[in-house]
Amino acid sequence: MNVDYDGQRHWGPATQLVRGATERSQFCETSEAIFMNSGYVYATAEEAENSFNGNLERFVYSRFRNPTVAMFEKRLALIEGAEECRAMASGMAAVFAALACQLSTGDRLVASRALFGSCHYICAELLPRFGIKTELVDGRDLNAWKKALSTKANAVFVESPSNPGLEVIDLPEVCKLAHAAGAVVVVDNVFATPLLQKPLAMGADVVVYSATKHIDGQGRCLGGAVLGTKQFITDKITPFMRHTGPSLSPFNAWVLLKGLETLELRMQRHCDNAGKVAAFLETQNTLSRLLYPGLKSHPQHALAMKQMSAAGNVIAFEVAGSKTAAFRFLNALKTIDISNNLGDSKSLICHPATTTHQRLKPEERAEVGITDGFIRLSVGLEDAKDLIADLQQALRA
């Protein structure tokens, strides 16, 4: 069956999420099928030869491509508005592939300093081991970007909003500066999801996701994706992944396809709940800091709301009195779970300084605002009143 992808590009997001790229087998199944196979057979030796020399386009090995994984890739590309997508085994596989596929010894990478712990490791430790020069800048400061990008650069990497400090990058401005310096811009769009923010439309070249987060959103499996132009995916990502193998399992691709079906509904509830919880936290004087892009008090509220259609589901705050007070508060929660994951239907909370960002030096944590009292809350899909009641009783403790 031939799928009319160009026609599907005109569908609304909900239709794309439910039906986009669905391809049925000869059994006419309703839901997407799981093609849980590693290899494929050829009718003749000539067919195998033609499949490898590029004369015939078909599936040859699931490290390269697989029908279930391809449906996930095409559906995500539709909703992102990207020409092409390659799925990866995890968000970190996607971040690493998006950078390693295009950088060589002697190249220069400029990244915002406020990054997820493992993204920071790739930029600040792993890539420099291969002779790639990394410069980390304060991503909120356009003058810092101007200075860093006044010399030639090969790639720029940013998270916006950042994990966990919710720093916002001025994407159109940074993309302009990056392109003038000759750099390819890679945006980690995990916190915004493909629904709330469209980095490609703001000038970015490549978007990466941890599909583990909101795209699955139900705590079931790992996954990741890299999206960009047909040229970037064909020339850079495809050979990198074919030969290094960070491939997504077909089973996980199927779980993620089912996740996409409900993503729009879930994001509406996530954002709605987070807005209510943030409004409650704003009334609590035991907090020494509160960050949510949807609150007017967020230092980059106006920029966040210009770039995003809603503020997302992650809230960060600081309980006065450092680590002891933070731990006492976390341990007093009864409904909200302590977990380093996010974007889940269950509300999850963590203490970044001792978990996701424990590897950073104390001064590096300080630079991105991760103090000992700092807490990250991923607001789930429960009734907001129950979450607020839980937070209220734990803040009293």
Ligand SMILES: *Cc1c(COP(=O)(O)O)cnc(C)c1O
């Ligand atoms: C979780 C996360 C990742 C890594 O994704 P995994 O699927 O856990 O490998 C990358 N970037 C950000 C912003 C994240 O929150």
